[in-house]
Amino acid sequence: MRIVAVVGADLTRRTAAVEKLVAGLTARGAGVGVAVYRVFGRPEAEDDPAARYARAGASQVLVNRGKEPCFQQRLAGLTPLRRVAARYFNAQDVVLGDGYLDPGEWISVGPPPAGRDDGLLAVIGEAGGGFPSFPPRDIAPLADLLLGEK
Numbered sequence: 001m002r003i004v005a006v007v008g009a010d011l012t013r014r015t016a017a018v019e020k021l022v023a024g025l026t027a028r029g030a031g032v033g034v035a036v037y038r039v040f041g042r043p044e045a046e047d048d049p050a051a052r053y054a055r056a057g058a059s060q061v062l063v064n065r066g067k068e069p070c071f072q073q074r075l076a077g078l079t080p081l082r083r084v085a086a087r088y089f090n091a092q093d094v095v096l097g098d099g100y101l102d103p104g105e106w107i108s109v110g111p112p113p114a115g116r117d118d119g120l121l122a123v124i125g126e127a128g129g130g131f132p133s134f135p136p137r138d139i140a141p142l143a144d145l146l147l148g149e150k
Contacts, residue, residue: 002146003085004121005097008109015049017109017124017139018098019056024143025094026057033060033092035084037099049098062088094146107142121145 006021008014018034025032034053050061062084081097082104089095109124112131122132124139134142 001085001089001092001095003082003095003097003104004146005081005100005104005106006109007100007106008124012110012125013136014098014109015052017107017136018049018096019052020139021096021107021142021146022053022056022058024140025146026059027140028143028147030093030143030147031091032058033062033085033089033095034058035081035089035095035097035100036061036063037097038063053098060089060092109136 006014006018008017022032022034034050036049036053038049050063053061064084081095081100084097084100085092085095105119105121107122107124108120111126112120112123112129117129117131120131122134122142122145124134124136124142126133132142132145
């Protein structure tokens with residue numbers, strides 16, 4: 001199982017990027033789970049990230065909203081992404097973390113934070129720094145990268 005956090009500042013279209021990545025991975029036959037950490041939002045809203053990821057093809061979505069867990073499975077507070085993946089996503093080929101701050105391997109939506117490139121796999125948008133970059137409109141090749149490098 002490959003565990004990758006997708007990080008980016010608010011308003012960087014991180015949810016759309018994860019949604020496209022889920023679709024690209026599932027189109028290639030991968031089982032995809034998404035762990036989402038959100039403090040705000042209504043889980044029943046049609047535009048809620050969890051619903052969008054499920055529609056994009058994620059076979060499992062888990063949402064942790066601050067200290068009050070909800071949606072499909074329960075967590076106790078903010079749990080490191082690797083621990084969440086090991087506990088809840090055993091049958092998945094790829095687990096994407098949206099909103100988790102403790103990545104090992106990670107993808108940046110928008111410019112990565114200065115001085116922080118440990119574990120950075122790729123950038124969605126302008127990369128710089130020699131990292132692979134993918135335009136936001138076509139991140140399907142990023143799915144190939146994730147499935148090819150384990």
